[in-house]
Amino acid sequence: YSREDVAKHAARDDLWVIIDGKVYDLTEYVDEHPGGADAIARNAGGDATTGFNGPQHPSRVFDIVDDYLIGALK
Template identity: 40%
Template sequence: MSKVYTLEEVAKHNSKDDCWLIIGGKVYDVTKFLEDHPGGDDVLLSSTAKDATDDFEDVGHSTTARAMMDEYLLGEIDSSTIPARTKYVAPKQPHYNQDKTPEFIIKILQFLVPLAILGLAVAVRIYTKSESA
């Protein structure tokens, strides 16, 4: 049976001399791999003290890289110690009027411009009809 760690325990291992990661519900000691990691040690160090599964999957690691992980496996993470993810909700902001035109002028123009185009089209049609007669 593998050992079960809490996020608090894993989070303590966040340096170049002692680096643990959580990937796919498992805990890995990647300290010996830091120097050999193709993306550099900073990538791994930035993924400590959290669930790094998304970071790992986003890169698209090869099957060889995935096979190497067994060598560094320590145990499993107690998933109840990892905070639940919350969906990001952007703050509600008022419409930004870039050219600073007053809102009422825009509304008037949105009404008058199509009306003027329609009037012009009707006038041209009447004029061309009277010319052909």
């Protein structure tokens, strides 16, 4: 996927993000996020790497998002 492809999915009901060069469709997860939906929604359609790799996330979060991986950034 390109950054332009990801940018087309910037709504809470159609939410893609980039994390470490991978593309994730978090549409089904956004309302389940323990930190609140806004924490994910603010990066909708863009790069969420900085927020994702912050100290607030336990290591198991990597396993959770892998379920939503849809591809790699070109």
